[in-house]
Amino acid sequence: DTAVSQTPKYLVTQMGNDKSIKCEQNLGHDTMYWYKQDSKKFLKIMFSYNNKELIINETVPNRFSPKSPDKAHLNLHINSLELGDSAVYFCASSQDFPPANYGYTFGSGTRLTVV
Amino acid sequence: GESVGLHLPTLSVQEGDNSIINCAYSNSASDYFIWYKQESGKGPQFIIDIRSNMDKRQGQRVTVLLNKTVKHLSLQIAATQPGDSAVYFCAVRYNFNKFYFGSGTKLNVKP
Numbered sequence: 001d002t003a004v005s006q007t008p009k010y011l012v013t014q015m016g017n018d019k020s021i022k023c024e025q026n027l028g029h030d031t032m033y034w035y036k037q038d039s040k041k042f043l044k045i046m047f048s049y050n051n052k053e054l055i056i057n058e059t060v061p062n063r064f065s066p067k068s069p070d071k072a073h074l075n076l077h078i079n080s081l082e083l084g085d086s087a088v089y090f091c092a093s094s095q096d097f098p099p100a101n102y103g104y105t106f107g108s109g110t111r112l113t114v115v
Numbered sequence: 116g117e118s119v120g121l122h123l124p125t126l127s128v129q130e131g132d133n134s135i136i137n138c139a140y141s142n143s144a145s146d147y148f149i150w151y152k153q154e155s156g157k158g159p160q161f162i163i164d165i166r167s168n169m170d171k172r173q174g175q176r177v178t179v180l181l182n183k184t185v186k187h188l189s190l191q192i193a194a195t196q197p198g199d200s201a202v203y204f205c206a207v208r209y210n211f212n213k214f215y216f217g218s219g220t221k222l223n224v225k226p
Contacts, residue, residue, distance in 0.1 A: 004158070041202060043159070043216040056212070090158050098212040103149040106158030 006091045006107040021076045021110045023091030031097040032074035037088040117142045117209035119217040127223040134192040138205035147208040150190045154201045200224045
């Protein structure tokens, strides 16, 4: 009965590899997001999709490409991974855009380590 | 834009005491504020929110206070319990569609 689920939970990979993180929500929300949390715990938005359409694209390298096959899924693909990409990536969803009541529902995070 | 800062990176309290976590924001146009709790290995979870037309809101054991004059937000936790140990974030909505998060305050509850 997990509301926002993302896989994998841990991802260790070498520099230069390409990897994907998957996210699914069963809340019926219209909007999904990817956030990056750095080692100092700062949360910063990367992307937002509303009904499969991109609505927020922050200053993120082109190596990061989100894909939303339907409004319940938002996957994140990362090409040519770099050491600086190491972080925890959170998927989130909200009923409304912008989030109004209760803000976001977050997944449990994917800890990406690039070696 | 907006920038959000928390006053203390770590706060240690005795079990049973009250905890106060503070957050400062920079833009007076910010209109919606949320406190999140993040336990180790989990994503942030909604605790309580407040809109800019209010200055106080209470939940179960938690109270959020908003002082728009000095652009300050606080979260008060009554009778702090070991299960309250976590990192607490404030999130501030500015320019209608963007939330800015503070860096978090880690609350340690000592038994």
